[in-house]
Amino acid sequence: MVRKMGVYAVLAYVIYGLFFYWYLFHFADSSLPFEYQGTKADPATFLNSRELMLSEEYSKIRNLLFFLSTPFEWLFYFLILLFGFSRAFKKWAESSSKYKLPQTAIYLIWLSFFAFVATFPLSYISHSLSKTYNISTQSFASWMKDELIDFWINYGTLMIIVPVLYWLMKKSAKRWWFYAWLLSVPFTLFMMFLQPIVIDPLYNDFYPLKNKELETKILSLAEKAQIPAEHVFEVNMADQTNSLNAYVTGIGSNARIVLWDTTLNKLSDDQILFIMAHEICHYVEKHIYIGIALYLLFSLIGLYLTYRIMNWAVRHFGKELKIPDVKDIRSLPLFFMILSMLMFTASPFSNLISRYEETRADRYAINMTQNPEEAITSFQELTRSGLSEVKPPLLVKIFRYSHPTMLDRISILEEYEVKQRAKNK
Template structure:
């Protein structure tokens, strides 16, 4: 039975991968609808033939890697349970220490290490792909440094969460999910507060914007939006990527507006001001706080469903998966697998909400700057630098895109330009 379940799981993953390969490379149509041909959203009007070819190739491969990566984690955790590795990790931990907390730490390091090894090939392929298409300028050593920081940050975070989670399971088998969620609220807020000043600087160097003339323009815009901003931060990304970006991070007094230096190097002041006005909308309309509230709501539902699914799976296939009780640390791979599945299933909803907020920010920015030409050309440059698809396939948009497609964004701006040109 165990061997059969393993074979079915692997075959299911292969069929899933073949479906998405067929969907992305043969079935989906990324050509622009007829009515958009020749418009400013048409990539053939601002990309040359080579850039058009590369953007299609790169996007298809990158999207395939995305759809392969998350279900591969599910397969890994399933096989870890099925073939008794989780039980072995627990035995190694118990033989290494008599202290419960240290046993959990040892179990977790084994599980984390094997998970990292299993997912490393796909991560490396993604890194190599971005290097091949000249998106990434990062050296392998620098990339490995970031990978190791990710590994230890994730390990440290789970080392805090897992002992508390399983302690709650033993104290309250039926309500642990609720108590765990209540504890996650201050933890989430604390981590978001720390993000800009503790976690982000582990990866990159942040400093106040060097171009003081541009900073004055941005702060004038912020004052117009009634934002009490004193600094705009830039981050050194040119050693790692040719892509462009700007974002808002953190909460409360630690909230920051951040510009990549690649954005500063490739865009004009008027284009940057549009992007800054976009980011200011997230602050003005409190999108960060709505995002936190939405995340906490989804996490409450997710933990409850995880509790129900874990109990159901353990009762039905506990013997095959070597799990006698969900309160046993051996069930942790099942917890990770179910949680990941639920997050993936929820991504169409979270992405839709994010796209709505980003559309609001685009409209706010163009109303504030009233410079559609700068806005349109900034999005065209973002498309070129990231080799993005202007009109992505439906499933890619639904499961991947937290921002509207460039077709939607540029078309909206072009309509604004036409409408105000007539006045």
């Protein structure tokens, strides 16, 4: 039975992978609708033939890697349970210490190490792909350092969460999911508060904007929106990527707008001001706090569903999965697997909300700067630097895109440009 379940799981993953290969490389149509051809949203108007070819190739492979990576985690956790590795990790932990907390630490280091090794090939392929297409400029040593930082941050986080989670399971078999969620609220807020000042600097150097002339212009935009100027930072990314980006991070007094130095190097001041106005909207409309609220709502639903599915799985397949009880730490891979599945399932909804907020931010930015030409060229440069698709396939948009497609974004700006010209006549 165990061998059969393992074979079926691997076969299901292979069929899933073949489906997405067929979908992305043979079925999905990313060609531009006729009405957009020749417009400023048409990549043929701002990319050369080589860039168009590379963009199509890179996007297809990158999208395939995305759809393969998350279900691969599910397969990994399932096989870890099925073939008794989780049980072995617990035995090794119990033989190494008689105290509960060190046992948990040892179990987690084994599980984390095996997960790191299992997912490393896909991570490395993704890194190599971005290097091949000149998106990434990061050396292997630098990339490996970031991977190891990720590993230890994740391990440290698990060392806080897992002992508390299984203590709650033992104390309340029916309500642990709710108590875990209650504790996750202050923990999430605390981690978001720490993110910009503790975690992010482990990867890159952050400093106040160096260009004082640009800073003065940004100050003027920030003043209109009543946003403190000290929240504008730049970060060194040129040694890692050729892509452009800007984002909002942190909460409370640690909230800040961050610009990559690649953005500062490749875009004009007016283009950057449009991007800054976009980020300012996230402050003004409290998108960060809305995102936190939605995350906490999804996590409440997710923990409840995880509780129900875990109980069902252990009740029906506990013997095959080597899990005697939900509250036994051997069930942790099952917990991770179910939670990951639920997050993947919920991603179309969270992406839809995010795209709505990003569209509002684009409209806010163009109304504030009133410079559609610079806004359009900034999006064109973002497309070129990241070799991104202007019109991605439907499933890619649904599962991957937290921002509107460049087709949608540039089209909105073109409409604004047409209306502005009509007013000026």
